[in-house]
């Protein structure tokens with residue numbers, strides 16, 4: 151398949167959107183500028199499995215983010231959608247509560263025996279804000295030490311008030327905390343993942359003021375034993391609450407939180423995108439002694455009570471377990487990572503591959519990596535793939551799809567090698583260079 155890239159209905163609609171919706175989209179990672187400015191098919195009319203159709207009816211294989219990591223099983227999964235349709239038919243909202251909340255609580259606690267209780271929300275960032283609120287309430291102390299990305303809320307963004315580059319390695323360079331009260335200055339500080347020394351420097355500096363430690367269990371590299379042990383020791387000494395953010399890592403390596411694999415022992419774990427296959431749902435699970443503090447502070451919202459979220463989560467988790475989805479994600483992710491390496495070697499291209507298998511990515515090791523990244527997306531789009539330098543594996547990705555994708559990768563890498571040799575790869579682009587994206591801390 152070879153598409154001639156053109157400005158169609160999707161791109162025209164996005165131009166209109168930018169005048170109506172500040173920032174164009176609700177999620178930075180869905181901005182077309184992050185992929186292929188002007189030519190990325192900004193909107194979809196339909197999605198199924200790992201296929202997407204744009205507003206002009208063009209079909210693409212999604213070998214990129216799969217709903218920015220929210221669709222582990224694939225788009226419009228029939229089992230999850232079936233459970234959701236049932237929930238809708240029985241009334242997704244009422245003055246009374248949905249009993250699925252209790253069923254899901256049992257399911258999550260069964261998978262994480264260290265936890266006793268759970269609260270719910272509907273998105274990752276807000277669930278993290280709840281977790282930090284509960285953790286601060288439980289420890290009685292304000293200062294949060296964290297590494298990684300955890301959402302857009304004030305507690306997180308406030309790190310950039312004292313030092314405007316504090317979050318650069320964790321999220322986006324130049325994040326502006328405008329609108330975040332200046333009074334929050336000095337309440338959140340980042341440390342580098344897998345860098346026990348860096349973490350200990352903060353511990354030495356803020357000592358007893360530290361009430362909360364937040365981290366992802368894994369992103370690119372598994373956590374080192376020394377790093378985990380240092381955090382556990384400090385948390386115990388400081389009586390700080392440890393929050394593990396499983397929003398992206400959870401349910402990809404195992405049925406449950408990745409912290410279970412790595413021996414991290416949190417007080418709270420937070421799940422969202424991995425747990426409900428694209429339907430809004432989030433859970434904050436934790437030890438009773440900590441979670442009970444949710445009763446001493448006001449945490450409450452109407453839409454956290456709908457039936458669709460827990461129904462989708464129960465169906466998704468059940469399928470992840472029944473089909474051993476993490477095994478599939480590992481196999482497919484490995485195939486892709488090996489395929490990238492092979493295709494690069496065959497074309498004498500220098501790339502660096504990293505990430506756990508279900509969440510792999512690569513970088514072009516050249517002077518203008520963003521130009522080459524944009525060119526890759528352009529070439530792959532012409533071949534019918536939504537692709538970037540990231541691949542989030544889903545249960546819907548089969549080996550056949552991956553082989554088709556890797557053939558196109560090899561072809562595209564060949565052209566990129568030529569573009570590099572030409573000395574002016576930017577001339578191969580049909581539009582502007584993509585914006586720098588979420589770059590997570592390695």
Ligand SMILES: Cc1ncc(COP(=O)(O)O)c(C=O)c1O
Pocket residue numbers: 273274275276278298299300301302366395396397398399422423
């Ligand atoms: C580790 C982590 N925490 C928090 C979030 C924020 O979740 P959401 O986008 O649902 O608010 C994300 C989303 O990318 C994430 O990867």
